[in-house]
Every structure is written in C-alpha cells, then in structure tokens.
Amino acid sequence: MRRGNIFREEYLISCEMYSNINEEEIIKNVDLSIKRNGTFDKIKKEVTERLKDSAELQKIEKEIQSEIETILNNYGDLPKEGIHRLVRSKIQEHSRLKNEINRQAKIELDKPNMKKLLNDSVREKVSEEVDKFL
Numbered sequence: 160m161r162r163g164n165i166f167r168e169e170y171l172i173s174c175e176m177y178s179n180i181n182e183e184e185i186i187k188n189v190d191l192s193i194k195r196n197g198t199f200d201k202i203k204k205e206v207t208e209r210l211k212d213s214a215e216l217q218k219i220e221k222e223i224q225s226e227i228e229t230i231l232n233n234y235g236d237l238p239k240e241g242i243h244r245l246v247r248s249k250i251q252e253h254s255r256l257k258n259e260i261n262r263q264a265k266i267e268l269d270k271p272n273m274k275k276l277l278n279d280s281v282r283e284k285v286s287e288e289v290d291k292f293l
Contacts, residue, residue, distance in 0.1 A: 180289060184288075185285065185288040185289065188284075188288050189281060189284040189285055189288055192284045192287075192288075193280055193281065193284055196280070198276070198277065198280040201276065202268070202273060202276060202277065205267075205273070206264055206267045206268060206273070209263075209267050210260065210263055210264065210267070213259075213263055215259055215263075216256070216259055216260065216263065219253070219255055219256045219259060220256075222253075223249070223250060223253055223256065226249050227246050227249065230242065230245050230246060230249065
C-alpha cells in the first residue's frame with residue numbers, strides 16, 4: 160500500500176469519526192457548563208478586586224461620599240425613602256463613575272491572565288463535550 164493511501168484512509172476515518180458531532184449542542188453545553196462551574200464568577204470576582212484598588216475609582220468614590228454627606232446634612236429631615244431616592248439619583252447621575260468602571264473592567268478583561276483563565280476553561284469543556292461524541 161502506498162503511503163498516500165494510508166494518509167487518505169486515516170483522513171477518511173477521522174472524517175467519519177467526527178461527522179456525528181453536533182456543534183450547536185457542544186456550544187450550548189460548554190456555555191452551560193462554564194456558567195455552572197463558576198468560571199464567570201471567578202473572573203468577575205478577580206476583576207472586582209482589582210477595580211477596588213484603582214486610584215481613580217477611589218477618588219470618584221470619595222467625591223460621591225462627599226455629595227452624599229451633603230445630602231444627609233441638607234435633607235436629614237426627609238424620611239429614609241426620600242433620602243434613599245436622592246442618594247440613588249446622585250449615584251446614577253455620576254456617569255464618570257460608570258464610565259471609569261467600564262473602562263477599567265475592559266482593561267482587566269483584556270489582560271492575558273483573564274483570557275487564559277477563560278480559554279483554558281472553554282478548551283477543557285469543549286474537549287469533554289467532543290469526547291462524548293467519539
């Protein structure tokens with residue numbers, strides 16, 4: 160048997176072996192599995208911890224705390240619900256805080272260690288799912 164025929168036969172066998180793989184089912188199962196095993200929670204927790212150390216976010220947080228103290232000093236006679244509404248609206252108005260959190264979260268998520276964590280988890284789950292079809 161010629162060498163080319165051997166490779167052709169191996170190719171045909173591997174094509175047949177993988178022909179019954181349902182990609183949509185694998186994607187769905189990998190997605191569910193990653194969510195269930197807490198990969199996204201691990202990433203979220205790590206990013207949150209890093210964001211807490213951000214000097215810019217700490218500065219913005221101090222500004223908001225100062226504004227809240229002003230609200231409490233000026234509107235302290237309002238019922239708790241009224242104060243709560245004022246504080247919530249003040250925080251929601253603070254677009255700089257939201258923008259900075261989003262910006263820094265994107266930076267953290269783009270770091271190689273975060274990508275590696277997600278890639279490793281996805282690779283492991285895909286391998287497990289493909290093995291089910293073989």
